[in-house]
Amino acid sequence: MANERAVRLGQLARTVRPGATSIFRFKFPTADYERDFLLKPKRPAYEALDRYMSAWVEEAKKPIGSVAPPSAPRELEGIMADESLEPRAMGTHLMRYAYITARLRLIHAALLLEARRKAVGQYPARLDGLASPEHLADPFSNGMLVYRLRGSGYELYSVGPNGVDEGGMPYTESRMRPGQAGDLPIRATF
Numbered sequence: 001m002a003n004e005r006a007v008r009l010g011q012l013a014r015t016v017r018p019g020a021t022s023i024f025r026f027k028f029p030t031a032d033y034e035r036d037f038l039l040k041p042k043r044p045a046y047e048a049l050d051r052y053m054s055a056w057v058e059e060a061k062k063p064i065g066s067v068a069p070p071s072a073p074r075e076l077e078g079i080m081a082d083e084s085l086e087p088r089a090m091g092t093h094l095m096r097y098a099y100i101t102a103r104l105r106l107i108h109a110a111l112l113l114e115a116r117r118k119a120v121g122q123y124p125a126r127l128d129g130l131a132s133p134e135h136l137a138d139p140f141s142n143g144m145l146v147y148r149l150r151g152s153g154y155e156l157y158s159v160g161p162n163g164v165d166e167g168g169m170p171y172t173e174s175r176m177r178p179g180q181a182g183d184l185p186i187r188a189t190f
Helices: 002-015 020-024 032-039 043-060 087-120
Strands: 146-150 153-158 184-186
Touching: 043 087, 087 153, 087 184
Parallel strands: none
Antiparallel strands: 146 153, 153 184
16 A cells, blocks of 8 residues: 555656646655655554653653653654654753752742741741642652751752752752752752
């Protein structure tokens, strides 16, 4: 069936006057590999891409430290060469998303803590009750952001890409990698 289509497409390409098809901005493939690519069924590739992206959606729901990249589907070979869909690149996108989410939640928590201090005169003993738990959850772990009272101030941080609490020790943010040691602290300067 595919061979029959290739033959007919070739006959049509030879029948139409050269240059006539460029009026419609459509060029008939001249090489065999171009015809094969054009006639290759796309539905299996689309379905494989849908399964692949659905698997990534499920992985994205997990804490970043427990994400296992799904393997790239073979059906996309020869049809789509998008480097941003390969497992390493997708992992980088998830890591950056978790980092931005952690930073925003830290800022949100710091603002809530400062509002509480101004209203009551001191920082609360725990983060519980400041906001809904999902707004204070650490995207790098299964728990809440780490909060400790320190003298007249506090310590607030996310456990960072490796998911291990290193006591608020900051990590180098120039290169973000899964499993990188260090935490994401926020330094309140109110």
